[in-house]
Amino acid sequence: MPITNAISIEIPRISILDEKGNFDEKLGKGLIPDADLLKLYEAMSSCRHLDEVAFRLQRSGRMGTYPQNMGQEATSLGAAYVLNNDDWLVTCYRENCGLFWRGVPMESILLHWMGDERGNAMPRPHFATPIAVPIGTQMLHATGLAWAAKYRGEKRISCTFFGDGATSEGDFHEAANFAANLDIPVVFCCQNNFWAISVPGKIQCSAPTVAQRGIAYGMPCMQVDGNDIFACVYAVKKATERARAEGKPSFIEFVTYRLGDHTTADDARRYRDQAEVDAWKAKDPLIRIRMLIEKRKLWDDAKQEAMMARIEKDIAAAIERAEHIEAPPRSDVFDYTFEELPADLRTQRETFETTSLGQERASNPASA
Amino acid sequence: MSTMMSTSPESPAGGLREIEFRDAIREAMSQEMRRDPRVFLLGEEVAQYNGAYKVSRGMLDEFGPRRIIDTPISESGFAGMAIGAAMMGLRPIVEFMSWSFSLVAADPILNNAPKMLYMSGGQFGCPIVFRGNNGAGGQLGSTHSWCVEGLYSNVPGVKIVIPATPEDAKGLMTTAIRDDDPVFFLESERMLGMKGHVPEGDHLVPFGQARLARSGDDITLVSFGRPVHFCLEAADALAKEGISCEVLDMRTIRPLDVGSIVRSVRRTSACVVVDQSWSFASPGSEVASIVHRECFDDLDNYVHRVHSVDVPTPYATNLEQEYLPNARRICEAVRACLYRA
Numbered sequence: 001m002p003i004t005n006a007i008s009i010e011i012p013r014i015s016i017l018d019e020k021g022n023f024d025e026k027l028g029k030g031l032i033p034d035a036d037l038l039k040l041y042e043a044m045s046s047c048r049h050l051d052e053v054a055f056r057l058q059r060s061g062r063m064g065t066y067p068q069n070m071g072q073e074a075t076s077l078g079a080a081y082v083l084n085n086d087d088w089l090v091t092c093y094r095e096n097c098g099l100f101w102r103g104v105p106m107e108s109i110l111l112h113w114m115g116d117e118r119g120n121a122m123p124r125p126h127f128a129t130p131i132a133v134p135i136g137t138q139m140l141h142a143t144g145l146a147w148a149a150k151y152r153g154e155k156r157i158s159c160t161f162f163g164d165g166a167t168s169e170g171d172f173h174e175a176a177n178f179a180a181n182l183d184i185p186v187v188f189c190c191q192n193n194f195w196a197i198s199v200p201g202k203i204q205c206s207a208p209t210v211a212q213r214g215i216a217y218g219m220p221c222m223q224v225d226g227n228d229i230f231a232c233v234y235a236v237k238k239a240t241e242r243a244r245a246e247g248k249p250s251f252i253e254f255v256t257y258r259l260g261d262h263t264t265a266d267d268a269r270r271y272r273d274q275a276e277v278d279a280w281k282a283k284d285p286l287i288r289i290r291m292l293i294e295k296r297k298l299w300d301d302a303k304q305e306a307m308m309a310r311i312e313k314d315i316a317a318a319i320e321r322a323e324h325i326e327a328p329p330r331s332d333v334f335d336y337t338f339e340e341l342p343a344d345l346r347t348q349r350e351t352f353e354t355t356s357l358g359q360e361r362a363s364n365p366a367s368a
Numbered sequence: 369m370s371t372m373m374s375t376s377p378e379s380p381a382g383g384l385r386e387i388e389f390r391d392a393i394r395e396a397m398s399q400e401m402r403r404d405p406r407v408f409l410l411g412e413e414v415a416q417y418n419g420a421y422k423v424s425r426g427m428l429d430e431f432g433p434r435r436i437i438d439t440p441i442s443e444s445g446f447a448g449m450a451i452g453a454a455m456m457g458l459r460p461i462v463e464f465m466s467w468s469f470s471l472v473a474a475d476p477i478l479n480n481a482p483k484m485l486y487m488s489g490g491q492f493g494c495p496i497v498f499r500g501n502n503g504a505g506g507q508l509g510s511t512h513s514w515c516v517e518g519l520y521s522n523v524p525g526v527k528i529v530i531p532a533t534p535e536d537a538k539g540l541m542t543t544a545i546r547d548d549d550p551v552f553f554l555e556s557e558r559m560l561g562m563k564g565h566v567p568e569g570d571h572l573v574p575f576g577q578a579r580l581a582r583s584g585d586d587i588t589l590v591s592f593g594r595p596v597h598f599c600l601e602a603a604d605a606l607a608k609e610g611i612s613c614e615v616l617d618m619r620t621i622r623p624l625d626v627g628s629i630v631r632s633v634r635r636t637s638a639c640v641v642v643d644q645s646w647s648f649a650s651p652g653s654e655v656a657s658i659v660h661r662e663c664f665d666d667l668d669n670y671v672h673r674v675h676s677v678d679v680p681t682p683y684a685t686n687l688e689q690e691y692l693p694n695a696r697r698i699c700e701a702v703r704a705c706l707y708r709a
Contacts, residue, residue: 090452121489129455130488137480140445144452151408151434151458171475174445181440336486337525339493339548342623343576345524 011211013223016230019283021291028230031237032081034298040081040101040229041289041299044073046311047097048286050106051260053315054113058264062323066113071227071259073097074285075191078232079159082240088149088158090129090142094191094258095161102126106315110322117336118328127156136162136169139188143175147184150247157185157243159236165196167213168204176251180217185243187236188214188251191226193258198271214251226254227285257283382535382565390423390560392534393499396541397424397461399570401431404459407545410437410446411463411500420465421501421560447473447498451480455492459545464500467554468514481550482525497544497551502530503594503644504688505557510680513688517593518645520552521621521654527575528621530554530593534564536619539573547575556594576623584612587702588632590655591642592618595674595693599642602698611702621651626658633663640672640701642693647675672705674698 016028032040051070057063076098080089089098096109104126111119112131120130129145132138142160149156166172167190179186192210194201207213214221220242224235232254239250257280261268268277293299334341334349341349387395401407408431409424415438418425428436439446443464450460464470470477481494504513521528529544529551531537537555544551581596582603589599596617603613614632618625633639639659643652656671674693682688703709 117487118489120487121491124491129492130484134475134479137448137475140448140476141452141455141480144449144454145456146452147449148453148456148458151453152456170444171448174440174442174448177440177442178445178449182437336490337482338527339485344623344626 009212009215011209011215011221011223013225014231014235015225015228016234017228017288017292018225019227019288021288021295023230023292027234031230031233034293034296036081037289037293038298040077041286041293042307042311043077043101044097044229044286044289045307046314047073047077047100049308049311050096050109050315053319054110055260055264057319063110063113064115065263065265067093067263068258068260069094069096071280071284072191072193072256074229074232075189075226075254075256076161077101078229079161079187079189079236081233082236083159084156086125086127086156087240088127088129088142088145088156090132090138090145090158090160092132092135092138092162092166094163098161099126099128102128104128106318107322107325110318111325114322116325116328117332118325119322136166136171138162139166139171139175143179143184143186146179146186147182150184155244157187157240159187159189159240161189161191163196164190164192164194164201164204164210165199166190167210172213176214176217176219176249179249180219183247184249185247186249187239187243188219188249189236190251190253191256192253193256195258195262195268195272197262197266198268209253211251211253217249217251219249219251221251221253223253223255226256227283227288229285229289259284382567385565385568386563387534387566388560389534389537389555389562389564390421390425392538392564392566393423393541393555394425394427395566396538396545396571398427398430400542400545401427401435404545406457406459407461408435408437408458409461409463410439410450412439412441412465414438414463419463421557423555423560424463443469443473444476447476448480450496451476451484451494454481454494454496455484459495459497461497461499461545464498466505466508466512466514466557467500467502467516468512470498470500470516471514477550477552478520478523482523485549486525493548494550495548497541497547497553499541499544499553499555501557501560502554503556503558504676504681504692507683507685507688508681509683513681515645515676516552517554517621518643518650521651522649525550526622527551528554529575529619530621531619532559532579532581532593532596532617534562535566535571536573536579536617538566539571540575540619542570542572543575546572554593559594573619575620576625577619578625578628579617579619580614581617582613582615584614584636586612586636587614587638587640587706588629588636589613589615589640589642589698589702590618590629591615592621592651593644595642595644598693598695598698601695602702605695605699606702609708611706611708613702624651624655624658626662629655629659630662633659634666637666637668638705639663639667640674640698640705642674642698644676644693646678647673648678650675669705669707672701674701
């Protein structure tokens with residue numbers, strides 16, 4: 001018997017607006033109307049500016065550890081632009097731009113990183129979940145959310161974001177395997193920014209693309225220029241169409257780059273070459289949109305200046321609100337562990353102000 | 369003992385019908401699924417195969433594959449997905465074939481489910497029942513014989529239920545499914561075939577309310593789950609020596625019915641805790657600490673504790689029995705505690 005080929009795979013790579021400002025008219029036609037493009041540009045500029053301000057806040061001791069989004073704004077924003085308002089956006093911690101687009105207030109994100117649990121309470125109805133800092137757990141939650149929607153006969157889908165490093169976690173395999181085998185409408189969005197803190201992509205994945213990991217589960221896969229808002233919108237649109245029409249998952253690899261450090265607790269200069277960073281700076285998702293809108297006569301320096309003034313004012317106001325929120329009441333320690341406060345925790349609350357937590361007979365159990 | 373319920377064998381509170389422990393669990397799940405469309409069951413082998421231990425027998429036929437769901441062998445996967453589903457308002461019942469297998473799902477069950485409400489500022493609750501076999505199942509070897517109550521009862525945000533009778537299995541399961549917080553429901557493979565009187569209709573047993581399994585005057589035995597039966601066996605033997613044991617079946621470890629323990633010990637002045645988990649930082653050590661604090665002036669001796677030996681569960685049948693807090697070791701502890709050794 002001759003050896004035959006069991007399978008050949010092809011993975012499309014999608015790029016519409018390249019780093020030089022070249023635009024693929026055929027693929028990009030009608031994808032994002034000019035008016036929306038300007039709004040998306042402003043959203044990305046605002047997210048970028050927040051990163052810069054947040055970095056300074058952290059360095060001056062006004063905020064805890066903060067992960068900058070710089071360079072990766074287009075990915076989650078592209079997804080948020082496509083998703084319906086009642087779809088779930090289940091993120092990790094580098095998707096600020098998409099969350100803001102969906103209406104999550106900037107001060108929620110600031111509050112979270114300033115170390116206030118209330119920043120995680122996404123104001124309803126935003127269909128966004130608390131920021132997931134443990135790597136990968138949110139992929140399973142997203143699959144469960146979409147599965148629940150299917151169970152209830154709702155059309156809602158979920159879209160989840162994670163990094164290249166998270167595809168090494170078992171959670172990725174389990175979520176992808178479930179979604180594919182049980183027909184659950186999830187859009188898996190991997191932000192491949194080449195670095196999991198200091199660990200290079202080569203140590204996470206030896207295949208030529210991360211995208212092909214999805215092939216193993218029988219999902220359609222795409223590799224997308226993650227610094228190209230048009231390509232991001234195009235890919236998520238394809239994936240959400242499949243999710244809605246067939247109730248099935250897709251996998252998207254966004255090729256992008258983290259221009260900043262992993263978090264403010266990191267110094268990426270210790271492990272990355274400056275030449276690599278500089279090469280990616282030229283591919284910045286903001287620069288190419290500005291080239292396009294200037295070419296289309298939609299933008300000029302005056303407009304840029306006016307926009308930045310708006311952004312600076314809004315961010316200053318958000319910081320003001322986040323920094324001046326009243327500290328949470330001490331009772332908050334006890335309020336959210338159970339839906340109803342159990343007796344032993346009630347005793348701990350009553351003895352919280354003393355030196356013997358839970359030990360005093362404030363509420364004598366024998367007479368309870 | 370006003371808050372405690374006791375059943376007399378002559379007129380069983382559960383009615384005359386006798387069913388197995390596994391059927392009692394299923395009856396609770398099925399009745400709740402008929403009552404509440406948000407409830408569903410998922411896990412390995414639960415549907416086509418009727419459950420590895422036949423707890424879900426017939427449920428696929430009644431409820432169909434939408435609500436009785438066979439999953440891939442993927443504990444972390446289905447536990448994590450259940451959290452997502454619960455966040456969206458459903459009420460999943462997750463079957464772990466064995467609680468030993470829940471260890472690979474530690475992140476979702478310990479790090480996500482009990483914290484979701486807290487970390488979302490009260491926004492996302494996790495009304496999930498995680499259930500399965502717990503403890504030594506009879507020569508399953510140490511990796512399959514975990515008593516997870518020792519580990520998991522340390523974590524805030526979960527309720528831990530460990531029934532000792534078929535009647536309680538139904539009543540506590542019904543309460544667990546209706547509860548708004550994550551509940552860990554610990555069954556014992558060695559007890560699934562045990563028969564008992566179980567009420568046919570709605571049957572709820574509240575959490576945090578102990579059952580008086582046997583009344584007595586000389587000493588209080590505090591236990592939960594399968595070891596309650598070891599205590600009753602020991603109490604029978606000790607009665608012949610003129611020692612009258614009171615046996616409390618705690619039913620739930622979190623919340624713990626401290627009031628019933630304290631009232632009993634203040635009357636008997638002696639207490640032995642019988643706990644199948646390892647002794648260090650265990651439910652047993654917590655009970656001892658509480659009794660020492662609350663009954664300090666009433667005790668005639670310090671609280672004695674009977675646990676599994678601090679080694680991996682032995683494989684050989686005789687060693688497994690010796691390793692567990694069996695009737696022989698309970699009798700020795702009671703005699704020592706009463707200065708009759």
